[in-house]
Each structure stands twice: as C-alpha cells, then as structure tokens.
Amino acid sequence: MSEEPLMIFKKPSYPINEALLDYLERFDRISKFPISYDDLLRFSGSINVYDKEDQDTLWIRVYYNEFEREEIDLTLKKIYSLLHSDGNLEIIKFLNVDSIDYCTFGNSKPFRIKIRNILNDNYTHFYIKKADASRVYGLELEHILSPDKINFLVHQDTLIEEHIMGIAGDVFINNHLKNCSETEKSQIAKEFVKFNERSMIRLLGDMRAYNYVVIPIHDFDQVVYRIRAIDFDQQCYEGNFKVYRPQFFKENYPMVKLVKDKLQESSINQYKNEERSVLAKRIHSAENRIKRLLKIMGEDTLSTPSHLEQLKLELYRYTNDLNFKKAKSMGNIMSASFQYITRNFKNVNPFKA
Known part of the structure; x- marks a missing residue:
C-alpha cells in the first residue's frame, strides 16, 4: 500500500x-x-x-x-x-x-x-x-447500481441529498472494530472486498474511511455489516486508477489487514466475482436508464484532459480492453467499464486480482 x-x-x-x-x-x-x-x-x-x-x-x-x-x-x-x-x-x-x-x-x-x-x-x-455534475452522476449511479436506493433533488445550482444512516468508517475502525467477534470480522472483510470492487468498477473515487459508513444489521442471532458510500464528489475525476480502489488509502489499512488475515485468495476472488455478477445484472435490468445517463455523461466534461489520458491508459493496461484506450471522455470510460463487466461477468476473473 x-x-x-x-x-x-x-x-x-x-x-x-x-x-x-x-x-x-x-x-x-x-x-x-x-x-x-x-x-x-x-x-x-x-x-x-x-x-x-x-x-x-x-x-x-x-x-x-x-x-x-x-x-x-x-x-x-x-x-x-x-x-x-x-x-x-x-x-x-x-x-x-x-x-x-x-x-x-x-x-x-x-x-x-x-x-x-x-x-x-x-x-x-x-x-x-x-450542485456539481460529478456529484449528481455519482448519486444517480449509486441509486441504480448499489444495493441501496438514494433520494436527491436538484434546483438550479442547488443539490438536496437525503441522509445516509450508519457509523462513519473512521469511527467504526477506531471505536467498534476491535469489539467485533472473529466471525463478524470475517464478514466485514468480505463486505470490504465487495465495496472495493463496486467502487472500482463504477469509478467512484476517494473512498477514505470518513467517506463511507458501516451499517450493522441484526439478523436472527447474528449481526451482519454493510458498507455504503456517502460522498460522491469524486465520480470519474482523478486520473490515478488507485483513487478508485479503497484498498490503496492508508486510512483503510485496518480493513485491508482484516481481508488479509481473514480471507484466502480463493475467497477474495469469489467475492469479487459475486459483486461483478450482481453489478452486471443491475446494469442489464436498468439498461435504458443507464444508456441515457451514459450518453449524457459521455458528452459532458468531468475532468481534465491529463486525468482522462492517464486513467484510460491505466485501465487499458489493467484490462487489455481497447475500449478504454479509445475513450474520449470520462463518460466513455464509464461506458467501457460497464460493457466490460456485462461481457465478462460469468468469467471467474474478468478483472485481474
């Protein structure tokens, strides 16, 4: 890291x-x-x-x-x-x-x-x-593709967002993680792998610990945990691909360590593949809405030319998919990412580990 x-x-x-x-x-x-x-x-x-x-x-x-x-x-x-x-x-x-x-x-x-x-x-x-276009695209993609729906409204240059309940990630890591059982820690590790994959595929950046929440859910005789983004400013802006992968932020090191301690490589790959499959199904089920959004996004300016060039080349090297290299906007990169997932989600490892 x-x-x-x-x-x-x-x-x-x-x-x-x-x-x-x-x-x-x-x-x-x-x-x-x-x-x-x-x-x-x-x-x-x-x-x-x-x-x-x-x-x-x-x-x-x-x-x-x-x-x-x-x-x-x-x-x-x-x-x-x-x-x-x-x-x-x-x-x-x-x-x-x-x-x-x-x-x-x-x-x-x-x-x-x-x-x-x-x-x-x-x-x-x-x-x-x-109101900021990046944030609006991020909110809309969250609503369509994440496990949770989100309400927001726009009035001219003003954005209204509902509150997302949960324990701030940094607070959870500092005050709650140590009190979790070993089984709960394994479940949190699994959820972090899926959250990391979801953020990467939809290019939601800057998921440092204070930009997501951990949500404990009581289920019969156990507590399960969900991780949910709460900040959408960094949707498709940065050129550095690592920004879109929460595992690379030092604030998330305790979560990364948990993954290393609790999960075998085969389990990590399984959870990644599960998340890709779920995302592909959501993309298919909302195909017309996503196409409409990505067309607008593809013609919009959401970053600098240097960031665009850096990100599309890094993604091309990561996937060997020419659609990334041909992208002329951040919206085009987003389209290429979704096409890649829907084309490959049945494979064991469509993205390299």
Missing part, C-alpha cells in the same frame, strides 16, 4: 448541463420548491457544534433573522415532504426544523438540516449543497 497521497489537488465543481437537467426532470429529480444554497449562506450568526465527548465537530449551527427564518423553515419542510412523502404538504404542520448546521471543511461545504416530527419526536436529516 502506498503511503504517498493519491490526491493532491482539490477537484473543481462542474456545472449541470441542459441534457442532464432534462434527464433529472424525466426521473423526478427536480425540486418543485425553490431553495438556494446561497440563500442559506446569509445567516446572521453561528455557534460551534460539539459531539458527546465535547470535541469540536467542525460544524457550526447557524441562525437567521426572524423574517428569513420563517420563510426558510417552510421551504425546508416542503422539501422534506418531497423527499419522503412525494410532496404531500399535509404533513408540514407536524414538522419542525430543529437546526441548520453548516460544515466548514470539505469540498461541498454542505448545510445539514434536522427535521423533527413534533408528534413523536422522531427526526431525520438531509443536506443542501452546491
């Missing part, structure tokens, strides 16, 4: 073009209620947010003047209704906006909205960010 940083420069934001907006409209991803990321930036003050151990979370809780807060709260409740109840406004009278937090680090600098049901005190979160 390389100790050198895999990512050096901050990724720029890419605008959402008209073709992608039409696609989002077709699949009900456009918000009916206007909200602007820039509107939320006009807060009049803030306080730091601390966790249970009294550590600074690097989030700040923001507040607004009375007139603006009333209008913002109503719009946020409407957006919640659109995300979770297909826009049913009857539920608004039972909702309260408990807090609006602003993240002071990271690429997207999101706002985190906490919505509470006043009848039973149940609450959930969603996020408001600057």
Whole structure:
C-alpha cells in the first residue's frame, strides 16, 4: 500500500448541463420548491457544534433573522415532504426544523438540516449543497447500481441529498472494530472486498474511511455489516486508477489487514466475482436508464484532459480492453467499464486480482 497521497489537488465543481437537467426532470429529480444554497449562506450568526465527548465537530449551527427564518423553515419542510412523502404538504404542520448546521471543511461545504416530527419526536436529516455534475452522476449511479436506493433533488445550482444512516468508517475502525467477534470480522472483510470492487468498477473515487459508513444489521442471532458510500464528489475525476480502489488509502489499512488475515485468495476472488455478477445484472435490468445517463455523461466534461489520458491508459493496461484506450471522455470510460463487466461477468476473473 502506498503511503504517498493519491490526491493532491482539490477537484473543481462542474456545472449541470441542459441534457442532464432534462434527464433529472424525466426521473423526478427536480425540486418543485425553490431553495438556494446561497440563500442559506446569509445567516446572521453561528455557534460551534460539539459531539458527546465535547470535541469540536467542525460544524457550526447557524441562525437567521426572524423574517428569513420563517420563510426558510417552510421551504425546508416542503422539501422534506418531497423527499419522503412525494410532496404531500399535509404533513408540514407536524414538522419542525430543529437546526441548520453548516460544515466548514470539505469540498461541498454542505448545510445539514434536522427535521423533527413534533408528534413523536422522531427526526431525520438531509443536506443542501452546491450542485456539481460529478456529484449528481455519482448519486444517480449509486441509486441504480448499489444495493441501496438514494433520494436527491436538484434546483438550479442547488443539490438536496437525503441522509445516509450508519457509523462513519473512521469511527467504526477506531471505536467498534476491535469489539467485533472473529466471525463478524470475517464478514466485514468480505463486505470490504465487495465495496472495493463496486467502487472500482463504477469509478467512484476517494473512498477514505470518513467517506463511507458501516451499517450493522441484526439478523436472527447474528449481526451482519454493510458498507455504503456517502460522498460522491469524486465520480470519474482523478486520473490515478488507485483513487478508485479503497484498498490503496492508508486510512483503510485496518480493513485491508482484516481481508488479509481473514480471507484466502480463493475467497477474495469469489467475492469479487459475486459483486461483478450482481453489478452486471443491475446494469442489464436498468439498461435504458443507464444508456441515457451514459450518453449524457459521455458528452459532458468531468475532468481534465491529463486525468482522462492517464486513467484510460491505466485501465487499458489493467484490462487489455481497447475500449478504454479509445475513450474520449470520462463518460466513455464509464461506458467501457460497464460493457466490460456485462461481457465478462460469468468469467471467474474478468478483472485481474
């Protein structure tokens, strides 16, 4: 595993073009209620947010003047209704906006909205960010190809994402992994292999431990674990192929060690092949939607020419598939990856180990 940083420069934001907006409209991803990321930036003050151990979370809780807060709260409740109840406004009278937090680090600098049901005190979160084409493509591919569906909406240059529940990967590694049984550790190792393969095939980069969550699920007399991405900024941007393989980030070394300790090479190859097969079936089942998305993606600009050249040549060397070498955009590379999987998923080892 390389100790050198895999990512050096901050990724720029890419605008959402008209073709992608039409696609989002077709699949009900456009918000009916206007909200602007820039509107939320006009807060009049803030306080730091601390966790249970009294550590600074690097989030700040923001507040607004009375007139603006009333209008913002109503719009946020409407957006919640659109995300979770297909826009049913009857539920608004039972909702309260408990807090609006602003993240002071990271690429997207999101706002985190906490919505509470006043009848039973149940609450959930969603996020408001600057819209970025890379992130939108990443979210849509996650929705189509991952084991989990995800809700998100776009309004002009603003992106609204539902909260993905789970234990942050770095928190799980530091605080929970050591308490898992040996059987649970073997299951986590298996899940990491599959997550690594899924991220690589769909070119979702930067899956460092704090960019995914671990989800414990109680099943009869055992607990099984799932790993799920929560950050989609680095969809098809970097040129270094290792960026799309979570195993190469030093933050994930405890997971990689777990795989080495718990799984034999034959098992690793089996789990890789299982994940490729599942992905191929999902690609087949959503063929028209994926073709539509990849056509738009193929004509869009999502990276630099140097990153494009580097990635397509690295993938060509990795697979010996000329479709990668011929790619003229990141979207073309994505199409070549999906074609490669659907063509070869019945093989024992379509990608080299």
